[in-house]
Amino acid sequence: MIEIRSLTFGYGRSPLFDSLDLRLEGGRAYGLLGLNGAGKTSLLKLLAGALIPLSGKAEVFGRVPAKREAAHLADVAFVPEDPWLPSIPPSAWLARYAIFRPAFDRERFDELRREFVIGEQKALSKLSYGQRKKFALAAALASGARTILLDEPTNGLDIPSKMQFRKALVSALSEDRVIVVSTHQVRDLESLIDPILILDKGRLAIELDAEELSTTLASAHVSSLEGMQVVYAERDALGWSALVARRGGDGFSPAAAVSSAAVSSAAVSSAAVSSAAVSSADLELVFNAALAEPSRLAAAVAGGELAPYVPAADMEGKE
Amino acid sequence: MEAQSLDRRFSLVRVARLLRNRVLDEASTIGIGAAIVLACNLLSLLVSHRAFYNSQGIGPSPWIVTIVLGGLLLAGGSLKAMHDGKSGTEWLLLPATPLEKYAAALADSILFFPLAAAIGAIAMSALLALLERAAGGPGDRVWAPFDARALVAWADYAVAALVLLAGSAAFRKAALLKTAAIFVAFGIAFLGLSALGLLAFFGKHGGSASQLRFFSGWLHIEGAGGNLSERAQKALAVGFKIARYAILPIFAILFGAARVAEKEARDEVQ
Secondary structure (H helix, E strand, O other), rough: OOOEEEEEEEEEEEEEEEEEEEEEEEOOOEEEOOOOOOOOHHHHHHOOOOOOOEEEEEEEEEEOOHHHHHHHOOOEEEEEOOOOOOOOHHHHHHHHHHHHHHOOOOHHHHHHHHHHOOOOOOHHHHHHHHHHHHHHHHHHHHHOOOEEEEEEEOOOOHHHHHHHHHHHHHOOOOOEEEEEEEEOOOHHHOOOEEEEEEOOOOOEEEEEHHHHHHHEEEEEEEOOOOOOEEEEEEEEEEEEEEEEEOOOOOOOOOHHHHHHHHHOOHHHOOOOOOOEEEEEEHHHHHHHHHHHHHHHHHHHHOOOOOOOOOOHHHHHHHH | OOOHHHOOOOOOHHHHHHHHHHHHHHHHHHHHHHHHHHHHHHHHHHHHOOOOOOOOOOOOOHHHHHHHHHHHHHOOOOHHHHOOOOOHHHHHOOOHHHHHHHHHHHHHHHHHHHHHHHHHHHHHHHHHHHHHHOOOOOOOOOOOOOOOOHHHHHHHHHHHHHHHHHHHHOOOOOHHHHHHHHHHOOOOHHHHOOOOOHHHHHHOOOOEEEEEEEEOOEEEOOOOOOOOOHHHHHHHHHHHHHHHHHHHHHHHHHHHHHHHHHOOOOOOOO
């Protein structure tokens, strides 16, 4: 269990977080999204104990990270985006560093190391970025820590390793463990992270769980936006990638919803909206919607009616 | 037992593990240093049939000078990893308290290194004596630091190492130079203030301090208006020793420990 209350933190004069409140429950893998500089890494470091808040309180399983008690540090595994590893082989690393974590699962670590195909002889500092990342992820997932904090875990991983990582992350999930994954690569992890937390301007802009997402939002690729309950849309070469509101709870099919909405519009009666183009909510669109159209997104999730969508480009034209 | 020790604020087991890690990390650097000393002495054996580290000379033994300089260099960079952009985060988040991490660095610089280096130096000195004899030289001297002078040298070294360790906790770059500069600046300021104070004191008594002498650990103060009494000189000398061997080390330890405790893995990019 992680609880943050009225936390303030910043670099220099400008606060990064001003009175941030957050509560994270066990048994879930939280996806932490935000623009560059939104404070994702800083939040992970605050939870790990590498940074100290200016005011407010953070508690991780009842302990205050800023105190850096050994029990807290052994119960948290933080993998930075570019992990540092010493110039020693894996066996020496186990003997010198893993021993500080009594719950470290050596067998699980060896399994993960084999799955990630990490060599046993080479000095860890000489491994490639991707290899170092895999080693650090294997160490974190085998650490026995109840809080696992991962910063851009899929950056630098090859495609098979991403799959292995997803498998390993799923198997690491348990009721007494909180996993927080900060990422820009949401598509790598969209089937895993639940819920998503979007940080913006020093606060939690929105928290959405997978059920809310699947029942209230869908993504569609359409040639026109007219007649649809559009939350947010981006123009592309073939039309629009749109995040649309579902009418949850009444058996309303997302594909039919978009198709019928598009087709029923006189202006776009010939719009080619195939059911195959409709899918569950794309997390990149959700993220962009949270930043560009936060009130529409909130209304859509709450099941409210949305005003006709005016794309950002049209808005600029009107202004 | 392991899980229980995690709840302790200070665990000697963790300190011992941290110390072992430090020693292993430093082993290659110390090995290179030892190899250089050995090579220099072998060269001197070849040229003059004498290992110059074992030769009787004026001033302190080269063994002591080497160990002290080596130890001070290590102490000056003792907490370097803590400031590093990448390794710093790992260092801070290694499951041991900041106090334990500082204690391990302190034990390494103050106790382990001088002791291990002295033992190594005795062994190397003995080896060089044998080689010297085999090369036709006298080979009759083996360095043995079992006297009061070695203890005094260690005490002076320990004070300096503690100050450098505190500097290493405070400064990210060029910690050794910055600490030395600050130490010298404070030293000059302290002497300046002392001189002013003494001038004022002698002024009151109708004279002026013309000379401050530090000799054999005693502070001799002579002035045109008359010397300080023996008792006053002793009191000043004791005060000076307390400042040097108690106040300064305690301040350095507390300052260094506080800097380690408050250290953050701040991202410079931010």
